[in-house]
Amino acid sequence: MTPAIITKDLTKKFGDFTAVNGxxxxxxxxxxxxxLGPNGSGKTTTIRMMLGLLPPTAGEIQALGISVKGNQAELQQRVGYMSQRFSLYNDLTVQQNLQFYGAAYGLNKVDLKNRIQDALAMAGLEGRENAKTKDLSGGWRQRLALSTAILHRPELIFLDEPTAGVDPISRRAFWDLLYQLVADGVTVFVTTHYMDEAEHCHDLAFIQRGNIIARGSPARIKETMMDGQVLEISTSDAIKTVKVLRAAQKAGKIPLKEVELYGSLVHVVAPNIEKKINDIQAILKKAEIRTEQMAVIEASLEDVFIASMK
Known part of the structure; x- marks a missing residue:
């Protein structure tokens, strides 16, 4: 089948600034x-071009087998969009928001009634039809936003940072909804900065300063983009451990690629990391840092992401 999205040398410039670079x-x-990419890397600009909201400076975009340029009206009936800012009406109820957006999509009364019921059931919003949107928690508001974006049953949906600011349990429930959509044949294009969410994508692209720097499945990216192994360290003082090891790295005392803080743990990346464990232990001991546990672990997508963004 024709891919849901194809971009060819897609470029967007704002004056002398290149936001998306071919x-x-x-x-x-x-x-x-x-x-995936840090703030300002070009994610939202790319989505806006794929939606036909922003004309590219150069390059081409195809969505669902047709060129985006000149076919925005046709694609509007086949594509859904959920922005990173909550865009529903807070003073309307759940039911009223769904009715408003359904009418905007041009659904007739019979289809709209059926699709609202389907959307409420899918999102678990049954029983909340008369609740004011402003009274919903962040997680339920995101479910409602997704429901409005799929009322017209799009084949392709764009989600721009859909779970930003939502608690972990609500994020997990939201992703369960995305898997339901995929099971029904919908293609989902999602931007996110949560690495646990990225692990659940079928395919990924890392973008930095407008350039794609990694592409492939999460497993493929970890296999090909990670230069070295990861040593996970638990110590009596994680912050001090990072400072000491980075100082040793900068001074040339030990060849390390990365030293990063991961919650209460420290991740150290280097080729043949097993051969450096004794040296790392000696450096930490000299700094009076007690080592509680060290283990070579499989690189996470977050490890690869941080390494790639350097």
Whole structure:
């Protein structure tokens, strides 16, 4: 089948600033495609071009087998969009918001009634139809926003940081909804900065300063992009451990690629990391840092992401 999205040398410039720099990728149908990058890397600009809201400076975009340029009206009936800012009406109820957006999509009364019921059931919003949107928690508001974006049953949906600011349990429930959509054949294009969410995408692209710097499945990216192994360290003082090891790295006392803080743990990346464990222990002992546990672990997507963004 034709991919859901194809970009060819997609470029966007604002004056002398290049926001998106000739990127190329494809997103297969019926999958979740994750688009990862720090703030200002070009994620939202790319989505706006794919939606036809922003004309590219150069390059081409195809969505669902047709060119985005000149076909925005046709694609509007086949594509859904959920922005990173909550865009529903707070003073309306759940039911009223769904009715408003359904009417905006041009659904007739019979179809709209049925689709609202389907959306309420899918999102678990049954029983909350008469609740004011402003009274919903962040997680329920995100479910409602997704429900409005799929009322017209799009084949492709764009989600821009959909779970930002939502608690972990609500984020997990939201992703369960995304898997339901994919099971029904919908393609999901999602930007996120949560690495645990990125792990659940079928395919990924890392973007930095407008350039694609990594592409592939999470497993493939970890296999090909990680230069070295990861040593996870638990010590009596994680912050001091990072400072000491970075100082030793900078002074050339030990060849390390990365030293990063991961909650209460420290991740150290280097080729043949096992051969450096004794040296690391000696450096920490000299700094009067007690080592509680060290283990070579499989690199997480967050490890790869941080290493790639350097």
């Amino acid at each position: 990127i190329n990728f494809e997103a297969a149908r019926g999958e979740i495609f994750g688009f």
